[in-house]
Amino acid sequence: MDSSHPKLNSSTANSSPFTKHISRQERHRQKTQQQGVPVVRLLLVWGFLFVAMGGLAYRLYRLQVVEANQLQRMAKAQQSTSMQPYVPRRSIVDSQGNVLATDRLTYTLFVHPRYFEATKEITDPTDYIARELSAILGDITPAQLKEKFKEKESGIKLATGLNESQAVRIGSLRMGGVDLEKQYSRYYPQDEMAADVVGYVDGEHQGQAGLELSQREILEREVETYAIRRTGKGVVLPDSLPDNLLQSNDWQVQLTIDMRLQRAARELLKAQVAQQKAKRGTVLVMDAQDGAILAMVNEPTFNPNEYYKAKVEYFKNWSVSDLYEPGSTFKPVIVALAMNEGVLKPEDRINDSGSVRVGPWTISNASKSGAGMINITQVLRYSSNVAMVAIARRLKPERYYELLQGVGLDSRTGIDLPGEAASYLKPRQSFMDDPIEQATTSFGQGLSLTPIKLLQLNAMLANGGKLVTPHVVKGLVDARNHLHWQPDHPVKQVVKPEVAHSVVQMMESVVSGDGGTGKAALIPGYRVGGKTGTAQKAGPRGGYLANAKITSFVSILPVDNPRYVVVAIIDEPKGANAYGGTVAAPVVKNVMEALIAIKGIPPSQPQ
Template identity: 55%
Template sequence: MQKSPGKTKFRTSEFTRRQRRSKRGFLGKFASNIQEQTSNSKSRLFIVWGVLIAAGLGLGVNLYNLQIIRGPKLTEYARNQQMVNLRPFMPRRPVVDRNNNLLAIDRPVYTLYAHPKLFDKSNEEIAEQLSPILAKDAPELVKTFESKKSGIVLSPAIPEEIVDRITSLRLNGLELIQKYSRFYPSEDLAADVVGYVNIDRRGQAGVEYSQEKLLERSVQTVRLSRTGTGALMPNYAPEGFLHFDDLRLQLTIDSRLQRIARTALKQKMDEFKAKRGAVIVMDALDGSLLALVSQPTYNPNEYAKANISLFKNWTVADLYEPGSTFKPLNVAIALENGVIKPDDIFNDSGSIRVANYTIKNAMNNGYGRISIAQILQNSSNIGMVQIIQRLKPGIYYNWLERLGLGQKVDTDLPFEVGGRLKSQEEFIASPIEPATTSFGQGFSMTPIQLVQMHGALANGGKLVTPHVVRGLIDTKGQMHDSPTRTVPRQIFSAATAQKVVEMMETVVSEGTGKVSQIPGYRIAGKTGTAQKASPNGGYIKGARITSFVAILPVESPRYVVFALVDEPKGENAYGSTVAAPIVKSVIEALIPLEEIPPSKAMESER
């Protein structure tokens, strides 16, 4: 069957049209998609640009805030993190005596730690090796090792020579940490003068306390850079920031004389079973103390073991009634006021009535007609009362105040106390007060003050400042800083002072101080055997304080030597038997040390 040609043509054209329409539809859709995608891309681009612009603005604002507004504070924070304030450790200045003998110095020591968990030997083996070096029992060390696994302190301050022995053992599990410790080579020789420093390196007694400003080296705080890990950068340290001076604190004390005085004092204290004692030697020309010994004392290297009461030097911190050693000063007051003359004679009947009281001599005897020199020779209480009765009580009281009674002594030793003297109204109203004061009772003072007053007799009448500090010197001996002291006050005339010293000479040549005689030398002196005052009033029964003060040489007085022994036991315990022999031993050492020539008058007699 034949197909119709017309229909076939139609179908072909229709197909073509459909294809064209289909093609146009596809292209339209494609173009539409392209157009839509182009529009979306522009939107996204605007969004991205918007975000970038906003971020940029935010960053700019933040940068402005950090750099402009908060910039100075942030810079300060950064510098604080990058820099550190450092105050370098500086050793305390050494202390030396007048001859540059070392009395105190900082030295390196080490704290020894044990870490048993790191031991490569048994606890017993380690203990056996360490015990002889540390002076500890091996079994005790073993117990110590078993108490903890680490961080055990075996010794807090080991000197370098011991450290060398420990390191030579080459033991694992031991650690040595270096630090500085104050060391006193002379141990207890001058502890009462030098004092000690505590674990915090602060002075607690003696010149270590009173002269802290001179002993501490001034160190400035420096700022050093450090790395990100915290390590210091020494390259940025200021030049010379670790430099320190070679100055040392020099004292007036002579260690040789100090040692001799201590030996003499201890010998008599042991002999008479005394409670305590002291020896003071002063150059009266300027008040410098050549020796200041106190017993009992302590070792400043082991201050933690000492009785706390020993840290205060009792020669400046405790009061006592001087007794007869004060009589020469009363004689000087009377001479200066013209109420007596050197050749006056008094009658000592053995007792004297004052108000409702009867005063007697220590030996309950009378000496009859005696001169002023003999009153001192025999230590006559009756003669002294008669001398002071010639003075108006008000004038006498004013003189006691001029001498400094009731006041503190101006000294460079710490913890000083002022003496005790009755009020002027009470003193004047009661006749017994001037009477008892005439022979050294009814008031109190420190031993250092009595030495100061006798110094006024030895130097022509001037009251000088007792002191132990010369000043800061360098290694060449040049003085760099010396304390400013009170200008000496003229108390007595030179003529009065010399006359009293010559009277005191008769105490040594003819009176109670004969035991202190030294051939070839003129020595003045005065003994004292006083009742011991009770804190509750009155006097302690059977207790006494013995003392002896000497001035030499008589022809040109300069040195005062004083010994005091508290509560010596025995019937024969007097100033002449206990204290005077101590002073003699000290003077025998003082003569060659200070090169004191023999007295010319005595040289011509030989």
């Protein structure tokens, strides 16, 4: 049977209609399967793309429309910042350009013991760093430094105010855990020489005394805030920096103080205070023509570079802040006021009996004796209290009080230093009703003033009767000493020029006349006017202290062409022979000699 069926060869099978039909169906099915897979995938891809594009479009809408303003603010905040550059305080210089105060770069030293690392050469870094820093700092031992290293692991402040040389030496150690921080600090090259005038700034760079406090507005320059742009990493873009970022005028605050005279006055005062074992002292020198202070020194004083080591009371300039009874140095002022009123003439003679009764009180001369009939020049020469009471009685009480107010005996001088005290005058009614007040005021008791006020009143006599404003600030100058600004100072005419000149000539006899109390201030070849003062010190609860007095001397130089006024006050000198003529006058003489040499004052013409 098998043989009866014809055999199909491959060619026959392939060519049969049935086989062809099956093959077409298979191919169609396979083709259909092959074409169906890409369509699904394509639909999925396109669907994903459409969804993503829709999301991006929505996000773009949110960013560019809904959140646009907020994002712009955030971008601006990130890409820009405000910058306030450091601008140093103005330097302070004296009348000759010598620097008295300036800002300089200093360093603060920190250590971080946790980062101390040993090397092949240094097996004990703690000991090595302690020894090296001790040698550089100089005021602390290695053992003390090691103890400080134990305080905490990081951020130990060891020193402040280090100079450039010390910073370089510390940097050369190249040791981990040692850090230097730059900062600016105030430096006073003259140390204590001008401390009473200049003052000091504290650790926060804020003025706390002297001109650093009172003249803060001109010492602190205006600082502008600049808006600059930066990258996302915080790097400043150079093209965003303003052209005038670092531009600042180089003006300095120039004073009327002459450091040559200031230094001489301080050394002389310091020596006298020590010799007399006094509580304190002050020396003031003024140009009477305009009120410029050429020297102002107090003793004891402080070093502004190390203000934290000084007693707090030294920061107060007592020549402007403390009141005292001037005693006989006030007598020339009363004489000038009486002459200006026309109730007294230079040729008038007054009987000095040695004592005078005022109500229940008896007023005597310091010598306890009288000089008889004396003229006004002799009244000042012998410093007669009795004669001064007689002069005061020539003035009507009400007018007398007005005259005292007219020369500022109840106000301040207006000096450009902080803490000035106003002079004290008894209330009007008390003064007018009580004759003893009128009497004691005539010889400088019963009223109080500051040393700077006494200087101003005597300058009034020297300059022809004008009440000028004492001041230490000359103005703002540039590096070439060109003056760009100067303050205005009021001037008030209170005494006729001829009266003031007459009183100055009378004061000359105090120094050069027979029996004058100020002979210790005599300078050969120069006409010097002066007045001594030895006053009892008022007690805190009224009355006067038994064993305390304040000695003073005021001088005018030269009498033939009055220009300069010098005041010296020594508070509570010890010893039996402690008077204005023996304690204060010698200091004034030496200061005047220095003034003559510095200013080149020629000898007086022979009379």
